Amino acid sequence: MEVVTTIAELKEIVRKAKAEGKTIGLVPTMGYLHEGHMALAKAAREENDFIIMSIFVNPTQFGPNEDYESYPRDLERDQKIAESVGVDVVFAPSVDEMYPTDGGIRIHAGRQATILCGASRPGHFDGVLQVVTKLFHLAEPTRAYFGQKDAQQAAIISTLVRDFNFPLEIRTVPIVREEDGLAKSSRNVYLSENERKEAPAIYRGLQLAKEEFLSSKDAEKAIGVAKDYILKNTTTGRIDYIELLAYPDLKPIDDSTKQYLLAAAVFIGKTRLIDNIMFTNKGDTENV
Amino acid sequence: MEVVTTIAELKEIVRKAKAEGKTIGLVPTMGYLHEGHMALAKAAREENDFIIMSIFVNPTQFGPNEDYESYPRDLERDQKIAESVGVDVVFAPSVDEMYPTDGGIRIHAGRQATILCGASRPGHFDGVLQVVTKLFHLAEPTRAYFGQKDAQQAAIISTLVRDFNFPLEIRTVPIVREEDGLAKSSRNVYLSENERKEAPAIYRGLQLAKEEFLSSKDAEKAIGVAKDYILKNTTTGRIDYIELLAYPDLKPIDDSTKQYLLAAAVFIGKTRLIDNIMFTNKGDTENV
Numbered sequence: 001m002e003v004v005t006t007i008a009e010l011k012e013i014v015r016k017a018k019a020e021g022k023t024i025g026l027v028p029t030m031g032y033l034h035e036g037h038m039a040l041a042k043a044a045r046e047e048n049d050f051i052i053m054s055i056f057v058n059p060t061q062f063g064p065n066e067d068y069e070s071y072p073r074d075l076e077r078d079q080k081i082a083e084s085v086g087v088d089v090v091f092a093p094s095v096d097e098m099y100p101t102d103g104g105i106r107i108h109a110g111r112q113a114t115i116l117c118g119a120s121r122p123g124h125f126d127g128v129l130q131v132v133t134k135l136f137h138l139a140e141p142t143r144a145y146f147g148q149k150d151a152q153q154a155a156i157i158s159t160l161v162r163d164f165n166f167p168l169e170i171r172t173v174p175i176v177r178e179e180d181g182l183a184k185s186s187r188n189v190y191l192s193e194n195e196r197k198e199a200p201a202i203y204r205g206l207q208l209a210k211e212e213f214l215s216s217k218d219a220e221k222a223i224g225v226a227k228d229y230i231l232k233n234t235t236t237g238r239i240d241y242i243e244l245l246a247y248p249d250l251k252p253i254d255d256s257t258k259q260y261l262l263a264a265a266v267f268i269g270k271t272r273l274i275d276n277i278m279f280t281n282k283g284d285t286e287n288v
Numbered sequence: 289m290e291v292v293t294t295i296a297e298l299k300e301i302v303r304k305a306k307a308e309g310k311t312i313g314l315v316p317t318m319g320y321l322h323e324g325h326m327a328l329a330k331a332a333r334e335e336n337d338f339i340i341m342s343i344f345v346n347p348t349q350f351g352p353n354e355d356y357e358s359y360p361r362d363l364e365r366d367q368k369i370a371e372s373v374g375v376d377v378v379f380a381p382s383v384d385e386m387y388p389t390d391g392g393i394r395i396h397a398g399r400q401a402t403i404l405c406g407a408s409r410p411g412h413f414d415g416v417l418q419v420v421t422k423l424f425h426l427a428e429p430t431r432a433y434f435g436q437k438d439a440q441q442a443a444i445i446s447t448l449v450r451d452f453n454f455p456l457e458i459r460t461v462p463i464v465r466e467e468d469g470l471a472k473s474s475r476n477v478y479l480s481e482n483e484r485k486e487a488p489a490i491y492r493g494l495q496l497a498k499e500e501f502l503s504s505k506d507a508e509k510a511i512g513v514a515k516d517y518i519l520k521n522t523t524t525g526r527i528d529y530i531e532l533l534a535y536p537d538l539k540p541i542d543d544s545t546k547q548y549l550l551a552a553a554v555f556i557g558k559t560r561l562i563d564n565i566m567f568t569n570k571g572d573t574e575n576v
Binding site: 167 | 295299390391392393395396397398400417418421422425426428444447448450451453454455537
């Protein structure tokens with residue numbers, strides 16, 4: 001496995017892979033890899049000849065009071081993990097390498113970015129679209145892999161690719177969870193021992209809400225069930241949002257909705273965690 | 289030469305050309321082709337194996353009170369001209385083919401789009417960036433060709449390509465003029481006989497301003513010379529702007545400026561015409 005830090009090196013590697021007729025799988029990450037990222041790389045490995053993983057904590061998707069500076073980083077450990085799942089090239093640029101110039105052009109995510117995490121993180125998805133556009137142009141992937149855990153991100157990036165005709169496919173990969181149900185996240189490292197014990201209440205609350213919705217078809221009641229469960233079963237829990245929306249358009253549900261996204265953002269202490277469940281009318285929890 | 293109207297057809301043609309290892313030159317146009325467009329296609333023909341010309345009057349770059357509906361169109365004539373200059377494929381999609389979906393994501397041009405034509409055409413360059421991004425992703429060109437006549441457009445698109453790492457090169461091609469100096473433009477067809485006679489005053493005014501600036505180094509005085517000349521030598525002329533800026537960053541000129549852009553937008557009757565001259569400290573009129 002090769003590790004490159006410059007755009008020039010990456011472009012040369014991509015040129016060679018393309019010249020050899022290889023399909024390219026891109027796995028964009030912010031590093032501090034866990035089993036969720038490994039699942040993305042494994043999915044990419046199954047479908048493509050050549051796997052590029054980017055490791056870049058992108059400053060433009062963090063708000064001024066968010067955790068850009070403290071976001072966990074461990075490139076040495078990440079390299080070993082990437083190699084173990086068959087990544088061919090890790091692209092780990094500096095901020096200056098990624099953003100050497102700024103002519104002020106910005107991509108603004110639309111309505112899909114005003115709800116859920118977008119409501120409390122203004123500009124976050126604009127920053128995501130900026131960095132993925134750059135990564136798509138640099139790695140020229142056949143397919144790019146994103147986690148279902150960031151369901152809103154996956155939906156917005158899929159809209160970008162569709163409406164701007166990027167010549168690639170977006171694949172989303174199911175959430176990987178700890179044994180007790182907590183969704184794997186680089187931010188779980190922020191949790192104290194007690195917070196870590198309480199955090200699985202988020203997923204259990206979502207599961208109860210799903211059951212409630214499937215039996216009563218009452219979204220408000222279902223969301224209430226999740227909120228009550230989480231607040232009763234944590235000492236430091238604070239709900240940012242819990243919402244039930246249609247996926248992938250992220251519009252309000254109605255009788256025509258085929259796929260539901262039940263999504264939550266909850267502060268456990270000072271750590272903001274997100275999780276979600278996707279399911280159909282029939283109650284099947286489905287991959288997207 | 290082939291003419292295709294669907295994205296699916298174009299993508300298949302691009303796939304084949306790429307598989308054969310061909311370099312692709314893209315010439316984006318709004319049709320009603322004149323010698324300016326032909327110069328773009330000829331430049332593309334010299335440098336690339338395969339030439340795609342798009343002909344699409346893009347609604348998203350026209351303001352509500354602009355000439356989208358009346359913009360001249362003649363696809364049959366355009367096809368003959370395209371074929372005569374060695375274009376391999378004309379891509380002439382409908383509006384519905386180009387914009388079948390809208391998830392609300394927009395590209396906003398930055399500071400470079402707030403001046404010159406951007407000041408009186410809010411949103412124009414956002415629409416340009418939207419359509420060229422789509423065309424770049426569909427045609428996957430090695431090089432894309434734009435006219436120096438739309439110098440601000442060329443500068444902004446170059447910024448897009450640089451800051452978002454599009455895997456292609458932008459080429460700008462010198463302005464083609466009528467014998468009396470009027471810059472070739474599809475919009476010249478709007479001019480009455482008398483307006484057509486007066487319109488070359490724009491270019492002559494710019495030439496006089498350039499001479500004034502090179503001798504006095506007084507930008508304000510030079511711009512005054514152009515304005516006076518145009519107003520004195522036309523009966524229906526009205527200045528939108530005449531400005532002297534550094535190229536390609538479109539910032540105010542200073543002692544470090546190497547390349548000057550002297551640009552004008554002038555209404556002749558109801559028709560808004562643009563023109564420009566680019567030159568260096570030494571007075572050489574240079575291509576960019």
